[in-house]
Amino acid sequence: MLPAVLAARHPEPDLPQVAQAIRPAERSLLRFITCGSVDDGKSTLLGRLLWETGAVYEDQAEALARDSARFGTDGKNRDYALLVDGLSAEREQGITIDVAYRYFATPRRAFIAADTPGHEQYTRNMATGASTADVAILLVDARKGVLPQTRRHSSIVSLVGVKDIIVAINKMDLVGFDEAVFRRIEAEYRALAEQLGFRSIHVLPLVARDGDTLTRRSGRMPWYAGPTLLDLIETLEPVLPTDGRFFLPVQWVNRPDADFRGFSGTIASGQIRVGDPVTILPQGRASRIAEILTPEGTRSAAKAGEAVTVTLADETDVVRGDVITLGHRPGHTTGTLTARLLVLGERRLAPGDRMLIKLGCATVPARFEALAHELSVEDLSPRPAGHLAMNGIGKVVLRPEAPLFALPYEECRTLGSFLLIDPITHATLAMGVIDTVSGPSREASTRPGKPAPAVLPRFWPKSRVERTRLAVTTLAFALAGFLLTGTLAGALALAALDAIGRPLLHALQDRFWPAGERPASAPVPEPGLDGGGI
Ligand code: GDP
16 A cells, blocks of 8 residues: 555554554454644544543543643643644644554454644645555534645545545534534535545534544534444444455565575565465566465465565566566566656656656656646646646656556555655655556557657756755866966856756756666665565
8 A cells, every 4th residue: 555655664653562452353453544734623632532432541641631731722621632742842832743643442443543743844744644544534623614734635545545534523612513514514525525536424523622422422512413433433444455466565585595585575465375376577477486484484375464475486586676476477567657646845846857766665767757737725626737846736647767567556555656756865755646557668658748858857957955066066166267277267167167067968968868778776775675686
């Protein structure tokens, strides 16, 4: 799942002992996220939920009473948000910055809740939390109704594959528990979300601070006869991976000595048995599973979600980033892929840009071929755009510039989602999910409107780092010119030579020898993981 890609960079804490203790084998697990604008009451809702489900220990309750008096935003009353707003910076500013994961359980189910920031500049943290969630609880302040941030968060949770959304219209006490206000916001939200493809949309009136409609119906809103928030999160069934085909992205080539060569990773989908014929993608080499090893010992079979090391019957060349799949298949590499992108970094992304794409365990260079449209935050309608800025969501065409096996997100979450990374700074630029994948033929992937190769895009460096580097070397050249000639003219001449000459050389190189035809730059290794090829 996108989740997998993203979670690899922003690891969700391991399910701690407490969650394992509260999760007997027969109790199911639901991951949910709370999102919405700042001050809508996300932390209060989660804190109150922890309180009412008995997840708050005595010492925490005492600390809450103490902290509420010191930092609380609700007079002398308990400020439940303090149970989840862990960072002191958050407490002082009264906002949630990081993603806080909380674990709690009821007799019916165990939960992992991600409390995420509401401020627009923390959209990437929210997207991180959403990427592993089964259900999203989207808060709306009853006084404010649907806001741009409501639309943005809705499209992000839909983008990362969340299928069930609960819209919590909070602070109903501040609109006099008025049913008409609730119905108006509900109707507006349902109309807006129609195009987002959720499986279910539940809309609830809440007073998170006091617990109304949280774990029990509210006497103050007798007109609401639907389920409580707890009813919903206890009963909504997570969407299971739809695809049963076996895929094992190879995360590590495990070669402790000359006698053993294993391929380790987490099975993305399907199952495998010893003796099964397999194909290594994207190359298409065939082999057979010889052994399946897990931390608990040798196994005859393994399934999706399990971390395994497999050995193959042949001396097949397998490297990190390859994908092992079941059965005999021809090799398959990606020509272009159309994807929905959310820009996470400050760098604007535009057709012509080059970056690294990290998909499954593979990282290869890629080119931003075309921007089909951007989604308007106002009404989520598509509109033409020349670039995508931070927090922008758009439909794009990307071309990996080295062999890569990818799938549509609907078929496999792990191999259908990716991160885009700046090749120079290694900063995360964007996350995306794939809608369609085309084969490697250039014709098949050439689309109308594809920008012609241009000399100029590369002439003026796009990234701040490149521009800073250019400025520093130009200054150095100017100084050298001055020292050599002792004149201002000499300094200017050398500076101009560097400032114009170098970008021009780059531009000409891109024009006449495109990166796709140059040897690809090495994929970025992750520290301590890669055991190399055979
Ligand atoms: P967050 O930024 O979305 O996490 O919002 P918080 O949970 O920190 O809440 C922001 C403010 O709204 C705090 O002062 C809360 O006490 C208050 N608040 C939260 N829920 C309610 C509610 O249902 N009614 C009222 N009146 N205030 C609430």
